[in-house]
Each structure stands twice: as C-alpha cells, then as structure tokens.
Amino acid sequence: xxKSLKVERSDVLRSCGFDSLTxxxxxPHGRDxxxxxxxxxxxxxxxxxxxxxxxxSDxxxxxxLTMDARSILHLDLDTFFVSVERVRDSRLNxxxxxxxxxxxxxxxxxxxxxxxxFGVSSAMPMKMARAMCPExxxxxxxxxxxxxxxxxxxxxxxxxxPLYEKASVDEHxxxxxxxxxFHGCAGWSHELRDTIxxxxxxxxxxxxxxxxxxxxxxxxxxxxxxxxEVAQQQVLPFLDPLSIRKIPMIGQKTYHTLRSMGISxxxxxxxxxxxMLGSLMGQNGMEIxxxxxxxxxxxxxxxxxxxxxxxxHTFDRDTTDTVMLNQMIVSMTEKLAYELRxxxxxxxxxxxxxxxxxxxxxTLQQRVPxxxxxxxLISEAQSLFRRLWQRRMLIRLIGVKVSGLVRGVxxxxxxxxxxxxxxxYMTMDRLRGRFGRHAIRRAAGVMTAAERSERExxxxxxxxxxxxxxxxxxxxxxx
Amino acid sequence: MKFVVSSTxxxxxxxxxxxxxxxxxxxxxxxxxLFNISGNDLEITASDLESTLITRMHLDNIxxxxxxxxxxxxxxxxxxxxxEQPLTFDINPDTMAVVINSENGRFSIVGQNGIDFPxxxxxxxxxxxxxxxxxxxxxxGISRTLFATADDELRPVMGGILVEASTTNLTFVxxxxxxxxxxxxxxxxxxxxxxFILPKKPASLLKNILPRESGVVSVEFDDRNAFFNLxxxxxxxxxxxxxxxxxxxxxxxxxxxxxxxxxxEFYNILRRVSVFxxxxxxxxxxxxxPNQITVSAQDVDFSISAYERHKCLYExxxxxxxxxxxxxxxxxxxxxxxxxxxxLADPTxxxxxxxxxxxxxxxxxxxxxxxMMINA
Numbered sequence: 001x002x003k004s005l006k007v008e009r010s011d012v013l014r015s016c017g018f019d020s021l022t023x024x025x026x027x028p029h030g031r032d033x034x035x036x037x038x039x040x041x042x043x044x045x046x047x048x049x050x051x052x053x054x055x056x057s058d059x060x061x062x063x064x065l066t067m068d069a070r071s072i073l074h075l076d077l078d079t080f081f082v083s084v085e086r087v088r089d090s091r092l093n094x095x096x097x098x099x100x101x102x103x104x105x106x107x108x109x110x111x112x113x114x115x116x117x118f119g120v121s122s123a124m125p126m127k128m129a130r131a132m133c134p135e136x137x138x139x140x141x142x143x144x145x146x147x148x149x150x151x152x153x154x155x156x157x158x159x160x161x162p163l164y165e166k167a168s169v170d171e172h173x174x175x176x177x178x179x180x181x182f183h184g185c186a187g188w189s190h191e192l193r194d195t196i197x198x199x200x201x202x203x204x205x206x207x208x209x210x211x212x213x214x215x216x217x218x219x220x221x222x223x224x225x226x227x228x229e230v231a232q233q234q235v236l237p238f239l240d241p242l243s244i245r246k247i248p249m250i251g252q253k254t255y256h257t258l259r260s261m262g263i264s265x266x267x268x269x270x271x272x273x274x275x276m277l278g279s280l281m282g283q284n285g286m287e288i289x290x291x292x293x294x295x296x297x298x299x300x301x302x303x304x305x306x307x308x309x310x311x312x313h314t315f316d317r318d319t320t321d322t323v324m325l326n327q328m329i330v331s332m333t334e335k336l337a338y339e340l341r342x343x344x345x346x347x348x349x350x351x352x353x354x355x356x357x358x359x360x361x362x363t364l365q366q367r368v369p370x371x372x373x374x375x376x377l378i379s380e381a382q383s384l385f386r387r388l389w390q391r392r393m394l395i396r397l398i399g400v401k402v403s404g405l406v407r408g409v410x411x412x413x414x415x416x417x418x419x420x421x422x423x424x425y426m427t428m429d430r431l432r433g434r435f436g437r438h439a440i441r442r443a444a445g446v447m448t449a450a451e452r453s454e455r456e457x458x459x460x461x462x463x464x465x466x467x468x469x470x471x472x473x474x475x476x477x478x479x
Numbered sequence: 480m481k482f483v484v485s486s487t488x489x490x491x492x493x494x495x496x497x498x499x500x501x502x503x504x505x506x507x508x509x510x511x512x513l514f515n516i517s518g519n520d521l522e523i524t525a526s527d528l529e530s531t532l533i534t535r536m537h538l539d540n541i542x543x544x545x546x547x548x549x550x551x552x553x554x555x556x557x558x559x560x561x562x563e564q565p566l567t568f569d570i571n572p573d574t575m576a577v578v579i580n581s582e583n584g585r586f587s588i589v590g591q592n593g594i595d596f597p598x599x600x601x602x603x604x605x606x607x608x609x610x611x612x613x614x615x616x617x618x619x620g621i622s623r624t625l626f627a628t629a630d631d632e633l634r635p636v637m638g639g640i641l642v643e644a645s646t647t648n649l650t651f652v653x654x655x656x657x658x659x660x661x662x663x664x665x666x667x668x669x670x671x672x673x674x675f676i677l678p679k680k681p682a683s684l685l686k687n688i689l690p691r692e693s694g695v696v697s698v699e700f701d702d703r704n705a706f707f708n709l710x711x712x713x714x715x716x717x718x719x720x721x722x723x724x725x726x727x728x729x730x731x732x733x734x735x736x737x738x739x740x741x742x743x744e745f746y747n748i749l750r751r752v753s754v755f756x757x758x759x760x761x762x763x764x765x766x767x768x769p770n771q772i773t774v775s776a777q778d779v780d781f782s783i784s785a786y787e788r789h790k791c792l793y794e795x796x797x798x799x800x801x802x803x804x805x806x807x808x809x810x811x812x813x814x815x816x817x818x819x820x821x822x823l824a825d826p827t828x829x830x831x832x833x834x835x836x837x838x839x840x841x842x843x844x845x846x847x848x849x850x851m852m853i854n855a
Contacts, residue, residue, distance in 0.1 A: 408757060411657055
C-alpha cells in the first residue's frame with residue numbers, strides 16, 4: 001500500500017515539472033549549511049560567492065526561470081526581543097530571560113533558550129512563567145526599541161535583496177529565484193546572514209528552499225542561529241519525519257484535532273487524501289494538505305498595505321465600572337483616530353471587542369462613511385459598546401479597531417463640519433505632532449483627579465478587606 | 480380603433496418619453512406605453528410610478544376612441560428600423576389585438592387593457608401652487624445644478640434639486656454636502672414664495688425634453704406632486720418630501736482672498752495634475768502666492784507627484800488649500816465664462832467659484848466647494 005503510494009507521488013511530481021534533471025546536484029538529506037568560513041573556499045560551485053568560470057556542463061544544472069523552480073529564503077531572528085535586550089546589556093547573556101507584561105495577567109512575549117529549558121514558552125501567562133523559572137530576569141519590553149532593531153535588519157536586507165517581504169517584526173522572506181546562476185543562493189544567503197549578525201549583533205536563522213512554507217520550516221529547524229537548505233528533491237524527505245506542529249498554519253486547535261485522529265508526522269498528514277482533510281476542515285484542510293506536501297505558491301510580496309489599526313486593553317482587575325470603561329473607549333478611539341489622521345488614512349469600519357472575566361469574547365462592528373474624525377468614531381464606538389455589553393458580568397478586556405482603510409484626507413461636509421471644529425482638530429494634531437500623542441486629549445477620555453483618587457481609595461480598601469479575610473482564614477487553619 | 484401615423488414622428492415621441500421606463504419594474508404594465516385616443520389626439524404615456532411622461536400627437540386620421548397599453552420594447556425596436564412611411568394601427572377593443580400595417584408588411588402584437596395602467600395623481604386644490612417659466616430658464620437651471628445632487632439614500636432631500644420661486648426670482652439649488660450650486664434668475668418670477676424638491680430622475684428627463692420646445696412651461700405643484708406642462712409634453716413627478724437644509728447659512732459671506740484665473744487653463748492644469756493624485760482621495764493642493772497659483776498632487780503609494788504653476792490675479796498673503804480634484808473639475812466644466820473668480824477665507828472654509836462675467840444680466844451663478852482637511 002505504502003509502496004504504491006510512493007510511486008504515485010513521484011509520478012505526480014514529475015508531471016508537475018519537479019523533474020530531478022532540473023534540480024541542482026543532489027545534496028545529502030537536508031544538509032546543514034552552518035559551516036566555518038574556512039570551509040567555504042572548499043565548498044562546491046553553488047556555495048561560493050566568488051566568481052567562477054562556467055563549464056558547458058554546468059548549464060545543465062541551472063533551473064529554468066519558472067514558478068515551480070523558485071528559491072525562497074526565510075530569515076527568522078532568534079528570540080528576537082531577548083536578543084535585542086542582550087545586545088543592550090551583555091550581562092543577560094547565558095541567563096534565562098523572560099519578556100512580557102509585568103503584571104500577573106500579562107503573557108510571555110519572548111523568552112530565551114535558557115528559560116525554555118525550564119518549560120517556559122511564549123504566550124504563557126506571566127504568573128506561570130514566574131512559578132516555573134523564578135530565577136529568570138523579567139523584562140517588561142520596549143516595543144519601540146525592538147521596532148528600531150527590526151528596521152535595522154530590514155534596511156540591511158532592502159540594501160541587498162531584490163525582492164523581500166517583511167512578514168513580521170522578526171521575520172523576512174526573500175525571493176532569490178534566478179540568482180542561482182550568478183551568485184549561488186546558498187552562498188549569498190550565508191553572506192547576508194553574516195552581514196546581519198555583524199552589523200546588528202542579533203542571532204538569526206535562515207532557511208532556503210523552494211517556497212515560503214518549506215523555507216520557514218527549514219529556518220525553524222535551523223534554530224538557534226543556524227542555516228538550512230532544502231533543495232527541491234529533498235523537500236519531502238525533509239518534511240516527512242517532522243511533527244505536524246511545524247507547519248505554520250497548524251495551531252493549538254488544529255493540532256489537537258489532527259492528533260486525535262492519530263496524525264503526528266507530516267508524512268502521515270501528507271498521505272491522507274486531500275478530500276478527506278477538506279471535508280474535515282474545509283478550505284483550510286486543503287491548504288494544510290498542500291503545505292504538508294511542500295506545495296505553496298504564495299508569492300513574496302514586497303509591500304502589503306496595512307489593513308487595520310487597533311488597540312486593546314486588559315484591565316488589572318476585571319471591572320464593571322461603566323464610567324471608566326467609557327473613558328477607556330473614548331481615549332482608545334481618540335488614539336486610533338489620531339493615528340488615522342497622522343497616516344493620512346480614512347476608515348470605513350469600526351469594531352469593538354470585549355472579553356468577560358470568563359474569557360467569553362464578543363465583537364461587534366459597524367460600517368461608517370469614510371472618516372478620521374474622533375467625534376464620529378467615538379459616538380459609534382460608544383453605541384457599539386453599549387450594544388455589546390449584554391451580560392451582567394465583569395469585563396476583562398476591551399478593544400477598538402478601525403479597518404477598511406484608504407489613503408486620503410477628510411473631505412469636509414458643509415452642513416456637519418464647522419470651520420471651528422476643523423481648526424480645533426488641526427490645532428490639536430499640530431500640538432500632538434510637536435509634543436507627543438498625550439500632549440492634548442479629550443477630557444472625556446481622562447480620569448479627573450477626584451475620580452482617580454476615589455478609584456485608588458476603593459482599590460486600597462478592597463485590598464485591605466481581602467487581606468484581613470485571608471488572615472482570618474489563616475488563623476482558622478492554625479487552630 | 481384605428482389611426483394612421485408617420486413612423487418617424489411616432490418614434491421621435493416614443494423615444495422622448497421612453498427614458499422614464501425603468502428596466503426592473505415592479506408592475507409589468509409599466510413596461511408598456513399607454514395609447515389614449517380621443518377626438519383627433521393621440522396621447523402616449525410612459526411611467527415608472529414616480530415619474531410619468533406624456534406626449535400628445537395631433538393626427539388627422541383617427542376612428543374610434545379608447546385606451547390600449549402596448550409593449551414598449553417591441554414597439555421601439557421595430558419603429559427604429561422603419562424608413563419614413565405611414566403606419567396604420569388597427570386595434571380590436573375586445574381582444575386588444577393590435578395590427579400595424581406598414582407599406583408592405585403587417586405586424587401583430589397583443590396589447591393590454593389600458594385600465595390597468597396607473598392613473599395620474601391630481602394636484603390638491605387647497606395646496607396648489609403654480610407659475611410660468613420660460614423653458615430656457617428651466618433647462619439652464621436644471622442643467623447647471625443637476626451634477627451637484629447627492630446619491631445619498633440616507634438623505635433623500637439632497638438627491639434632488641431645490642426649486643424656489645419667489646416674487647423677485649427663481650432659484651435652483653443642488654448640493655451633496657461637499658459641493659453646492661445656486662443658480663438664480665431674476666427674469667422668472669411667481670406670485671408668491673413657494674418651493675419644491677425635484678428628484679434627480681425627472682430632472683434629467685426634463686433636461687432631455689425641454690430642448691424640444693421653446694416657449695413657456697407652466698409648473699403646477701402641491702406637497703406631493705409636480706406637473707410640468709409643455710405644449711406637446713407633460714412631465715408629472717412625485718416630489719421629494721422633507722425640508723431642504725438651510726443652504727444660505729453655509730455660503731461664507733466674508734472672503735478676503737479673491738483669485739481670478741483663466742478657467743480653461745485652470746481646468747486643463749487640473750486634468751493633468753490630478754492624474755498624479757491619490758486615486759482614493761483625489762486630493763489636489765492649490766497654493767496661492769501673489770499673482771501665481773501652484774497646483775500640486777502626489778500619490779505616496781506609487782511615489783508619483785506633479786505640480787504646475789500658472790499666473791493668476793491674486794493679491795494677499797500666501798495660502799494653501801486642498802480640494803478633491805474631481806469636484807473641482809466638475810465645477811469648472813459647469814461654468815461658462817472665460818475667467819473664473821475663486822473667493823476664499825481660510826483652508827477650513829468653503830471656496831466660492833463664480834463666473835467672472837456673464838452674458839445674461841438676469842443670471843446669478845454661485846458654486847461652492849468644501850475643502851479637504853490637509854495638515855498645513
């Protein structure tokens with residue numbers, strides 16, 4: 001059974017143009033490219049970056065310039081936030097470092113390999129991480145600084161690569177298709193990685209393969225601080241033994257669904273009929289099956305438009321304080337509207353999201369005529385929030401999002417937008433541009449001193465009451 | 480019933496009124512023309528319930544009287560293909576079978592009973608108001624303002640043209656809250672002050688029918704309907720109900736900055752420069768310095784930008800204002816004068832666009848455009 005399947009597959013591959021003739025010289029299974037610089041001189045014609053003289057026989061090994069013979073490089077910065085912190089403070093080297101929200105309710109956004117050996121992983125609640133690894137260095141994190149370092153890496157890539165995509169703050173894709181002929185993709189990639197490490201001091205792992213999915217998985221396998229090339233004919237042998245967890249699309253939920261069906265390796269997933277996965281998980285199932293087979297035609301897109309701007313807030317304590325919640329909605333929406341105007345964009349859709357203390361999450365959205373005005377968005381957000389908060393339960397999180405963005409500035413309406421109001425907006429934005437976002441804000445979004453002290457007082461008295469209750473309980477234990 | 484009519488003449492009348500027939504009618508009978516024969520007159524009606532167009536033909540060769548509804552599509556498609564020749568319509572009043580005899584052919588169609596056709600509304604006596612207006616005034620008033628009407632279903636009043644009659648003048652106003660046009664004629668008056676809001680569709684129907692006649696149009700209306708009586712045509716339409724916003728309050732009074740510029744030149748500059756504006760916002764910036772205007776646009780997404788300078792008459796301090804180029808172009812193409820005068824106050828207030836001179840003493844045209852909010 002297994003054998004017949006295998007034969008079928010190679011037939012399929014050949015008919016798809018995955019002919020072994022078109023691929024480069026056969027490489028050992030998933031060859032590790034993390035060699036010392038001295039080795040590079042001795043490496044084959046595809047690895048060296050220096051000029052070579054071509055022999056006619058070389059030309060047979062060149063891949064044709066078609067979509068099914070692409071070279072995609074994935075660059076993934078290892079434990080990015082931790083690495084940045086280490087660059088800034090070398091005392092952190094070799095110690096477990098955990099970055100995430102400082103409060104008990106925060107989650108781990110990044111952790112060093114040392115911390116991972118204690119069982120800490122990203123997205124884990126901070127409280128749990130603290131219990132697992134109390135000796136770790138806990139850092140709140142500085143998103144602005146990380147963005148700065150991320151941009152440094154992007155600049156280096158932009159300087160050298162013909163076509164790149166910034167997939168996230170620490171991930172980049174580069175399309176190297178056609179470069180084999182002149183530079184040798186592997187050698188070029190190695191030099192790029194060296195340059196990034198040299199210039200930024202950040203460890204980075206790279207994966208080089210035929211499409212985005214496989215190169216991402218390859219980079220994941222190369223971690224920490226390694227390189228991995230998976231050539232066309234190596235794709236399936238490389239993927240087969242790996243856990244299905246390694247496929248980028250498979251998250252916690254899908255993983256559990258598949259595991260409950262007894263699927264654990266990519267090989268098993270791959271030999272399942274695609275229709276079966278399709279009926280199990282719909283369109284996603286087909287996508288996952290394709291990825292398991294190392295098929296991914298998505299192009300490397302150099303620029304992708306921002307689709308939405310959002311902000312959310314998790315409260316230190318779950319709350320039903322209507323006044324405070326409304327203030328929060330006002331200040332969050334104001335922040336988004338200013339961001340829209342600053343980027344010269346207009347939004348056409350507004351979404352409000354709340355999460356109750358039992359993690360029950362609800363969202364509601366509303367289309368609005370293209371706008372970047374606070375007062376329009378705020379009143380919409382408030383009415384959405386009123387409609388959304390149905391259960392009489394404490395609220396853990398609220399969020400506001402604007403989407404349906406287009407570039408542009410507000411066309412004024414003669415009956416609604418008075419010149420006084422427009423001048424006020426322009427003046428406030430100018431003040432913010434000069435003195436920072438918090439220089440001037442709507443009073444409705446800010447707590448007054450009285451409200452603030454009242455809230456502090458209430459918080460303190462609650463704490464006190466809880467403490468005395470606890471002591472009472474402890475006394476009860478003792479006797 | 481029987482009548483003889485010239486094929487091209489009938490086609491001309493049918494085409495004039497056929498524009499009202501909508502492609503997706505709720506009532507099937509509205510896909511027909513209603514033929515009404517009485518005395519020596521043939522009256523043809525087309526309607527979409529909201530608006531009704533009626534045309535009258537005087538024929539010498541009529542026998543009998545009555546009504547019949549004939550399918551519009553078939554009639555128009557066949558008549559189009561006839562050369563000029565007399566056609567005899569023979570209608571059997573019992574079966575509604577219609578035979579059209581041409582010079583060397585015979586076309587049979589089935590009509591429907593004319594009773595099924597919706598009846599015309601009547602003007603309420605107690606709310607009736609009427610005035611007479613030269614057809615040229617009505618035509619210019621509609622064609623100058625029609626482009627500025629809104630497509631906003633939430634505010635139906637803005638989707639029509641406000642026609643205000645007073646003892647001193649006749650005013651046409653249209654606005655979509657971004658641009659506003661006011662066209663005033665002092666050579667057309669009424670006995671009292673009254674106004675109605677003419678919806679976009681009958682307005683454009685009138686715009687097509689009015690050039691066919693010269694003379695005086697008698698306008699009659701109440702709070703629901705309006706009748707426009709021409710000598711051979713009648714346009715009846717349901718009016719937009721509601722109150723038109725107070726447009727006079729948004730026309731800025733004190734505009735210290737006045738610019739005079741060659742209209743066609745300005746229009747051509749805008750056509751060129753606006754190609755480089757962002758396709759979503761269409762923002763062009765106008766920068767005024769003494770006796771010079773700079774029109775600029777850019778699209779950051781594609782890294783394209785353009786600017787063009789031109790001389791103009793302007794005295795005052797420097798100023799920059801942003802407008803939507805499509806609106807600016809529309810406004811300039813609806814002004815007829817050689818030069819256009821732009822009156823401005825500041826970048827947050829509306830700009831006024833006025834013709835520098837007018838051929839007609841009784842005419843007063845004002846166009847207003849709201850700016851876009853630019854970060855100065």
